[in-house]
Amino acid sequence: MRPLQMVDTKTQYHHIKKEVDEAVIAVMESSQFIGGKLVNDFAQAIAAYHGCKHAIPCANGTDALQIAMMALGLAPGDEVITPSFTYIATVEVAALLNIKPIFVEVDPKTFCINPAVIENAITPKTKAIIPVHLYGHAADMEPIMAIAKKHKLFVIEDNAQAIGNDYIFSDGSSQKTGTIGHIGCTSFYPSKNLGAYGDGGAMFTNDDALAEKMRMIASHGQSKRYYHDVVGCNSRLDAMQAAILNIKLKKLDNYIDARRKAADYYDHAFAGQQKIKTPFRAPNNNHVFHQYTLTLDGIDRDALSAFLTNEGVPNMIYYPVPAHRQKMFDAFGGSNYNLPITDWLTERVISLPIHTELDEEQQAFIVSKVLEFVNK
Numbered sequence: 602m603r604p605l606q607m608v609d610t611k612t613q614y615h616h617i618k619k620e621v622d623e624a625v626i627a628v629m630e631s632s633q634f635i636g637g638k639l640v641n642d643f644a645q646a647i648a649a650y651h652g653c654k655h656a657i658p659c660a661n662g663t664d665a666l667q668i669a670m671m672a673l674g675l676a677p678g679d680e681v682i683t684p685s686f687t688y689i690a691t692v693e694v695a696a697l698l699n700i701k702p703i704f705v706e707v708d709p710k711t712f713c714i715n716p717a718v719i720e721n722a723i724t725p726k727t728k729a730i731i732p733v734h735l736y737g738h739a740a741d742m743e744p745i746m747a748i749a750k751k752h753k754l755f756v757i758e759d760n761a762q763a764i765g766n767d768y769i770f771s772d773g774s775s776q777k778t779g780t781i782g783h784i785g786c787t788s789f790y791p792s793k794n795l796g797a798y799g800d801g802g803a804m805f806t807n808d809d810a811l812a813e814k815m816r817m818i819a820s821h822g823q824s825k826r827y828y829h830d831v832v833g834c835n836s837r838l839d840a841m842q843a844a845i846l847n848i849k850l851k852k853l854d855n856y857i858d859a860r861r862k863a864a865d866y867y868d869h870a871f872a873g874q875q876k877i878k879t880p881f882r883a884p885n886n887n888h889v890f891h892q893y894t895l896t897l898d899g900i901d902r903d904a905l906s907a908f909l910t911n912e913g914v915p916n917m918i919y920y921p922v923p924a925h926r927q928k929m930f931d932a933f934g935g936s937n938y939n940l941p942i943t944d945w946l947t948e949r950v951i952s953l954p955i956h957t958e959l960d961e962e963q964q965a966f967i968v969s970k971v972l973e974f975v976n977k
């Protein structure tokens with residue numbers, strides 16, 4: 602059996618090695634390392650994949666979120682509503698800009714922001730809602746957009762984990778996550794569903810003015826060379842990453858299929874287990890399984906984790922501490938929050954290996970070890 606890993610980027614690389622190696626060497630031969638045709642080609646291709654007017658590449662997903670907030674004119678003292686059950690990047694950039702994150706609960710089934718609790722958190726200072734499509738499951742965007750419209754708020758989607766998910770509206774139409782809000786942000790961190798071989802990220806929008814603004818901010822606020830109109834930053838996707846991503850984007854739908862197949866295998870193998878809840882799939886989304894996360898009930902999660910590690914089965918807790926309990930947010934009143942569902946989940950979730958290269962022998966082994974502990 603091939604060694605188990607949470608994400609097997611190496612085996613995946615070996616399947617596309619020839620194409621990737623040639624593309625990377627071609628970048629070195631061209632000496633066009635920053636910007637240029639490969640980056641522009643990728644921006645166009647990924648915008649087209651999303652059915653979205655503009656994709657603006659940048660250096661990483663965290664920058665994408667920061668640039669989005671800057672482009673929307675969010676200012677110190679403003680508030681954004683966001684789940685506490687998320688990766689820290691979502692809320693860290695708000696704090697960095699002196700914007701106050703207002704943490705709300707998630708739906709314990711989807712792990713994503715619960716639209717029903719958003720309106721209660723709105724104050725005169727609220728400027729935006731930041732849903733996170735956690736683990737690859739789409740947040741329920743239709744009610745979120747309705748609330749945003751009613752209260753004139755912006756919506757920034759954190760789509761770092763759900764690239765390729767088709768969200769289905771009640772009229773039957775569908776749209777990719779990351780293109781439904783005013784701005785969508787994603788990451789090409791190597792372990793993400795569309796992973797580069799280094800850092801990368803992008804912003805998405807259908808709004809021409811916002812696209813222009815984000816392009817400017819990502820490039821030192823410059824409108825033309827050496828004319829700097831607004832305070833910006835330096836956030837670029839480099840040509841080598843673009844060359845690799847151009848190749849991998851063509852395979853993204855196959856990669857998503859492979860993840861879904863692995864998820865189906867686990868779902869089937871764990872069906873009927875009383876103490877293990879397999880991931881929910883809301884009918885209005887197409888889960889892309891960035892993570893395969895179990896919710897345990899009546900099992901000592903940390904003991905299971907230690908057992909699996911000891912048996913050679915990688916596993917991870919995403920995330921052991923919710924954002925509102927991070928020391929970072931003491932200054933933002935983090936400890937004043939009462940978010941029992943978020944706390945409950947952080948104590949009970951555990952993620953198993955999921956990626957494009959899992960085979961049945963590996964999955965059978967993983968399942969057997971989980972069940973050995975659960976039924977002990």
Ligand SMILES: *Cc1c(COP(=O)(O)O)cnc(C)c1O
Nearest residue numbers: 661662663688690691761788790
């Ligand atoms: C990975 C991730 C980010 C940040 O992306 P980077 O490219 O690592 O900066 C933001 N939000 C979520 C939910 C993520 O999973």
